[in-house]
Amino acid sequence: MSEGVSQPDRPVERDGEGRDLFSKFDDLIAMREGLLSTGQEDPFNLVMEKVLSPTRAICNGRDTILLGTYNYMGMTFDDDVIAAGKQALDDYGSGTTGSRVLNGTYSGHKAVEEALKEFYAMDHAMVFSTGYQANLGIISTIADKGDYIVLDIDSHASIWDGCKLGDAEVVPFKHNDIEAMDKRLGRIPEGAGKLVILEGVYSMLGDIAPLKEMVAVAKKHGAMVLVDEAHSMGFIGEHGRGVCEAAGVIDDCDFIIGTFSKSVGTVGGFCVSNHPKFEIMRLVCRPYVFTASLPPSVVATAATSIRKLMHGSNKRAHLWENSKRLHQGLTALGFELGTKEPQSAIVAVIMPDLERGAAMWEALLKEGLYVNLARPPATPANMTLLRCSLCAEHSAEEVETILGMFERAGKAVGII
Template structure:
């Protein structure tokens, strides 16, 4: 009789072979103590954090922390219930009001994670006989939401306006269609040509979702995301986002102006059948979102940090996934998995934490070290990161083009 774990033997063997080379385990790291949005103790060593998605540095904001403590004292540790039963407290309404104010929308719906927000929207909005059209590089939560539903799934080439147009043109004109885009793609840090893509989707009569998980907080005049910067707010039907990036806590949401939006609270299974977020979490989120609306100086500094790291690493001979700093994600390409792991391990030993990314999270055959900048990184920290990348490359035997 077969062991159900047998199907994972290749993964187990691959990891064992990697660790046998003597590198640190890139997928089992423990933050022993977190001191600030940019510094932690890892393996007993003071470490600069460059892989946490803490874009706006809100995790240690005094007002955010105070709001969480007050809600914990007043409402307790959790709700022990779904939003449609006993799990909606005053704080859940307040965070949804904060989202509506931030995005300028009529409706906002908060989920327990960003993953569930995508899972719920994709699985619910398109049914049998309808279509979801998505970028081939879409996030796993989008793909999983598609798998959970009954719609027909059509993929188009990453960021290809032409391919999106062609594939939409092949679908029945009368069928319901949902085009799913992301403002910032999290692996490479590249942004979608939303102005052109939204125009194509509208031409074919499709509704549009834009996932702004990695764009909220610092794209656009109000920090709403790439879709705001592209000037397509009036044409986007849904914006999906998360609290675990720029907002600095955990949770997910969908905002919309559609007049029938509120019915989703009754028909969206990941919303109906999940316990709601703890009161302390929604209190921190609401406070953070209100502050992000006016965080213009932080937005500017984050962009300065991103451009500095991108140009600095490129000047040292590293291969970067994008020609310029398109977002706060700087993806440094590596020649293979073992080289990538050696480089990651050397950086950890030098006191710099980044994300090691590999297939299936990345496109096939691509291995990279993903840096995500924070508005709280000081300029001198960015200089240190660049210097330690150079040292790590020498230790790991990674050739540079400089």
């Protein structure tokens, strides 16, 4: 592997005894214990006692606005989606107890793949049990020994893990740097297989990739292109197909990866493609072959949700208004944000350090607002972030309420 993929230290033998295999986590354990020793609530173990709607839940006995769930299009409580899941439970039971290549393909699995093909206007669709598995499976299967993967240094953990599982040489480049990507591709030996991996929306800062320019560079070098649209599907683009659609390059992308756990509102992952040989992936992709398929109720809810998202233009427009208003309001209050302009449904608020970030997270929770606390090493440039994920079901009034909560909490903690 090239730089950018960290490898854990090997256990060191001491006086005939192996090192404690948990010792590599000592710094993280100390950090967590330090936070909790002050009476701080655990920001990574919040329990939602009851979920009331796509935008509200009971947390610690308090009615709380949800601003950290990735439920971008608010489909989790859609009447048609829930009805489809209940009907599938009645008709097919709770699970398949088998792999897709054995007894794990029901009519619902084919139906959700048909819905995906229609949604993206592509020839092939393959559904995985999670979005993580989709990246793990597709990347590790198509890029093998002697091939090269060129990817953005800020790529999601599932992308890096897909690279680790395969045998290809991994070549990272600086985030969203078109020139750096071009140079990396130019150094790859003639005749080698090349795969460029990009994301439409990067989940930490909510920024988008310059896909039009990047896909053009990839094709100039004869590389195949895989784009992860997990955080843009359903919302960005005229038909909700993601940044690829908005940038006008969807037909030049060889593989589009996505997830059901965000805009679709359930769980699962997928890959769509127009490659004529794509169907062989069902027999050679180990994370697809050697895992149980999604329960019938899950694929029924996913298929119903995807078909409704095809007609979600009004929801998309309202979500954009929410994103613009929250970004504008937080900027006016004096918070530092991850992007200068709203680029997606993610608005990242940069904190001075982890301690004050955790304090701000807790202050917001006491106000009745849940956001994500994101910390290194998951974040770029060792930043601590409060990551806000807007929903199409947030009302304009709720967004104004959220801004008031940020103002009060920010002043109480000393952030603004």
